[in-house]
Amino acid sequence: MLVVPKPVAARFPLYLRQLEEYEADGVALVSSRELGAKLGTSAAQVRKDLACFGHFGLPGVGYPVKELVEQLKRIIGRDHRWRVALVGAGNLGRALCRYKGFLEKGFEILAVFDKDRSKIGKHIGPKTIRPMSEFARTVRGEHIELGVIAVPAREAQAVAKQMVKAGIRGILNFAPVRLTVPEGVTVCAVDLAVELQQLSFSLKSGEPALPAAN
Amino acid sequence: MLVVPKPVAARFPLYLRQLEEYEADGVALVSSRELGAKLGTSAAQVRKDLACFGHFGLPGVGYPVKELVEQLKRIIGRDHRWRVALVGAGNLGRALCRYKGFLEKGFEILAVFDKDRSKIGKHIGPKTIRPMSEFARTVRGEHIELGVIAVPAREAQAVAKQMVKAGIRGILNFAPVRLTVPEGVTVCAVDLAVELQQLSFSLKSGEPALPAAN
DNA sequence: TAGATTGTTAATCGATTAACAATC
DNA sequence: TAGATTGTTAATCGATTAACAATC
Numbered sequence: 001m002l003v004v005p006k007p008v009a010a011r012f013p014l015y016l017r018q019l020e021e022y023e024a025d026g027v028a029l030v031s032s033r034e035l036g037a038k039l040g041t042s043a044a045q046v047r048k049d050l051a052c053f054g055h056f057g058l059p060g061v062g063y064p065v066k067e068l069v070e071q072l073k074r075i076i077g078r079d080h081r082w083r084v085a086l087v088g089a090g091n092l093g094r095a096l097c098r099y100k101g102f103l104e105k106g107f108e109i110l111a112v113f114d115k116d117r118s119k120i121g122k123h124i125g126p127k128t129i130r131p132m133s134e135f136a137r138t139v140r141g142e143h144i145e146l147g148v149i150a151v152p153a154r155e156a157q158a159v160a161k162q163m164v165k166a167g168i169r170g171i172l173n174f175a176p177v178r179l180t181v182p183e184g185v186t187v188c189a190v191d192l193a194v195e196l197q198q199l200s201f202s203l204k205s206g207e208p209a210l211p212a213a214n
Numbered sequence: 215m216l217v218v219p220k221p222v223a224a225r226f227p228l229y230l231r232q233l234e235e236y237e238a239d240g241v242a243l244v245s246s247r248e249l250g251a252k253l254g255t256s257a258a259q260v261r262k263d264l265a266c267f268g269h270f271g272l273p274g275v276g277y278p279v280k281e282l283v284e285q286l287k288r289i290i291g292r293d294h295r296w297r298v299a300l301v302g303a304g305n306l307g308r309a310l311c312r313y314k315g316f317l318e319k320g321f322e323i324l325a326v327f328d329k330d331r332s333k334i335g336k337h338i339g340p341k342t343i344r345p346m347s348e349f350a351r352t353v354r355g356e357h358i359e360l361g362v363i364a365v366p367a368r369e370a371q372a373v374a375k376q377m378v379k380a381g382i383r384g385i386l387n388f389a390p391v392r393l394t395v396p397e398g399v400t401v402c403a404v405d406l407a408v409e410l411q412q413l414s415f416s417l418k419s420g421e422p423a424l425p426a427a428n
Numbered sequence: 429t430a431g432a433t434t435g436t437t438a439a440t441c442g443a444t445t446a447a448c449a450a451t452c
Numbered sequence: 453t454a455g456a457t458t459g460t461t462a463a464t465c466g467a468t469t470a471a472c473a474a475t476c
Binding site for chain 2: 010014016018038039040075077078082084092094095098099102104107146171172176178191192195198200201202203
Binding site for chain 4: 219
């Protein structure tokens, strides 16, 4: 199996995002130098990263934008629409549910769940909030592959467990806790308060920047 | 100036989060081994990281939780309440505005702005949406230090520019674009669709996990 | 004292950068 | 052909891990 270093893999979606912008602007070719400049990285790194999965550049010419976009989409998994379930219909969950950026990038939230009985049956746009008792059945019936957790910290681990049990293998976690999941299940975590704390540390310490300034 | 490696700085808020949980549970002492296990890292790394800013551990005993929480708060900048302005009162902006996790961690959103005239004057909880024309004045008048950008991609750079001009030195950016800012300004970026793409890549490639599983 | 765990040094590992031959 | 830019190798840099003396 093709092995891609973690930091490289984390940059792939950013390359794709930039390349899609070039494509939309009608740019046909881009050099590693230009792409690197746009992303705040070096030409050498761009070439090294892109070389992980083939020879798409043309020496003396650059990278054909359209073809590279296509290849990157395939590599990243954007060649297929992912089916997503969201658990937690609080403020954040409802906003995520309505967020158009997900569908644009091929992630469709097909079902929303909450354990609060007063929320069940209510609507978020066209979607109806369902009870957790229907979770496993819905995941299987709707062929859902990814889960988003937007519940309070204390409930997140239990929700993750239910997701795994229902067959979900990828989880995006917004709850401020570290989740424990079995091997073979991938968790991406976004803790909004942690991001702000990285900012505040960076300002206090006077360090230039921190992790991904994207 | 004390220099902290970037990956270490990115872990500080996670240490603090875990230590606050220990504190809430009434745990007085914790070893690097225990803390590492909780965070999915090694005891050696915990010791090395914490040693960046002093000698808080007691050899043969462990780390005093309460004292370490206090120190970490000071280091990270959680000893002071940060004053935040949010621009963009769409779905995401409204959810962020209502998100209680920010205030709990010492980040207070004092003002919300939007350029859409139909939104101005409306309320998000107790906050009134203000026009961008008042931005600079409000930032100065309210002593705002941090900005959150929750506007569409095409408007984000212009908003960042206004923030910098108004004196803001730390920006949390939710728009899916890379922002260009002058030296001395820190940007943290959260692109929700990028996170999902890292998940989908990880699933497709069969790689164990990706960036921070927190 | 004996047992445990820290802080730190040295060794390993991995990622980034620089350089350049190969290629268009 | 001359100029440009890739893909790749080697050199550098930085982060993680392992080991252990110092300390409680």
